[in-house]
Amino acid sequence: MSRPDPIAIARDLLRCPSVTPAEGGALAYLANVLGAAGFAVHRMTFSEPGTADVENLYARIGDGAPHLMFAGHTDVVPPGDPKTWTHAPFGGEIADGVLYGRGAVDMKGAIACKVAATLEYLAANGGKPKGSISFLITGDEEGVAINGSPKLLKWAAARGEKFSHCILGEPGNVAELGDTIKLGRRGSQNGVLVVTGKQGHVAYPHRADNPVRGLVKIMSALMDEPLDKGSTHFDPSNLEFTSIDIGNPTVNLIPGEARARFNIRFNDCHNYASLKALVEQRAAAAGDKTRWRIDWEPSNADVFYTEPGEFTDRIVGSIVEATGRKPKLSTSGGTSDARFIKDYCPVVEFGLVGTTMHAVDEQVPVADLTALTAVYRKILDKYFG
Ligand SMILES: [Zn+2]
Numbered sequence: 001m002s003r004p005d006p007i008a009i010a011r012d013l014l015r016c017p018s019v020t021p022a023e024g025g026a027l028a029y030l031a032n033v034l035g036a037a038g039f040a041v042h043r044m045t046f047s048e049p050g051t052a053d054v055e056n057l058y059a060r061i062g063d064g065a066p067h068l069m070f071a072g073h074t075d076v077v078p079p080g081d082p083k084t085w086t087h088a089p090f091g092g093e094i095a096d097g098v099l100y101g102r103g104a105v106d107m108k109g110a111i112a113c114k115v116a117a118t119l120e121y122l123a124a125n126g127g128k129p130k131g132s133i134s135f136l137i138t139g140d141e142e143g144v145a146i147n148g149s150p151k152l153l154k155w156a157a158a159r160g161e162k163f164s165h166c167i168l169g170e171p172g173n174v175a176e177l178g179d180t181i182k183l184g185r186r187g188s189q190n191g192v193l194v195v196t197g198k199q200g201h202v203a204y205p206h207r208a209d210n211p212v213r214g215l216v217k218i219m220s221a222l223m224d225e226p227l228d229k230g231s232t233h234f235d236p237s238n239l240e241f242t243s244i245d246i247g248n249p250t251v252n253l254i255p256g257e258a259r260a261r262f263n264i265r266f267n268d269c270h271n272y273a274s275l276k277a278l279v280e281q282r283a284a285a286a287g288d289k290t291r292w293r294i295d296w297e298p299s300n301a302d303v304f305y306t307e308p309g310e311f312t313d314r315i316v317g318s319i320v321e322a323t324g325r326k327p328k329l330s331t332s333g334g335t336s337d338a339r340f341i342k343d344y345c346p347v348v349e350f351g352l353v354g355t356t357m358h359a360v361d362e363q364v365p366v367a368d369l370t371a372l373t374a375v376y377r378k379i380l381d382k383y384f385g
Pocket of ligand 1: 073
């Protein structure tokens with residue numbers, strides 16, 4: 001067999017128009033490639049009222065421990081107007097050593113590297129790992145993430161799958177391949193501050209109670225002081241107001257209600273309950289005379305952190321050997337499916353460079369695909385010894 005080519009695999013995947021929730025042929029392609037290599041492949045479609053059905057894939061080779069899971073998603077965000085792209089977003093074109101396409105870095109490129117590295121590893125080890133390797137690939141990461149990783153992980157656990165460690169291929173490198181691995185991510189919580197007053201004529205304010213006054217006071221209190229000083233591994237938690245909603249078109253009317261939406265990115269100083277309590281305490285201190293409440297939205301984005309140790313050392317060592325760079329251990333950025341995986345096994349994120357993700361002309365240097373494949377290959381060698 002010729003050497004597995006991550007660039008060819010990446011191009012094939014990029015030609016699949018798999019905008020969430022469409023499968024676009026991407027999972028069928030992976031099912032073929034992994035099935036041919038001896039993986040037991042399961043393609044699972046999950047449903048939920050009010051959301052689109054989504055296809056997912058789970059493939060495993062080997063039956064013993066340790067069990068390394070490669071996790072990722074083949075769905076992509078829409079390309080926008082294709083005319084704004086220099087190369088067709090689903091063309092898989094290469095120009096001047098750069099591969100273009102929606103999903104090039106987020107994250108079909110990394111999946112291609114994982115597949116190529118795994119095939120190489122298997123070819124060098126008689127077709128079987130010294131343990132187990134699995135691919136847990138969802139088609140619902142960029143969307144609402146309901147019919148994807150959470151259900152796929154639950155399904156796998158129910159059939160007795162036990163994972164030792166996971167590498168998620170999100171593009172967390174900042175400027176160069178190998179500069180960053182993510183050991184954690186902050187949690188995310190949305191809320192709406194609602195202040196109720198009394199409607200009335202602006203010329204007779206004593207007969208009304210303007211909720212804007214209370215809203216501004218509480219907002220200011222919530223924005224004033226940081227929620228914490230940060231922790232050993234994380235930056236301080238942060239609350240940002242994203243919208244103020246009164247919706248009053250009338251110039252001479254004091255509104256009866258005012259609302260402000262906010263999002264909190266929180267670190268491991270908090271859990272959901274303590275975070276909500278802290279915010280409500282501050283609101284209460286600032287808004288004693290106003291009638292306020294906070295409507296908290298349900299959140300499935302809890303904070304996570306994987307302690308450095310043998311597993312992360314192997315990843316760092318592989319990156320140093322393959323790229324010559326010593327990665328920074330980071331916990332910055334938005335949420336990812338690691339928030340679900342962390343309930344099943346320790347998870348670390350390492351993939352491509354994120355600069356062009358979700359952007360027009362999303363692209364990856366071909367050299368990065370070769371280098372990332374080398375990193376994953378070294379990880380497999382070190383992991384299974
Ligand atoms: Zn992604």
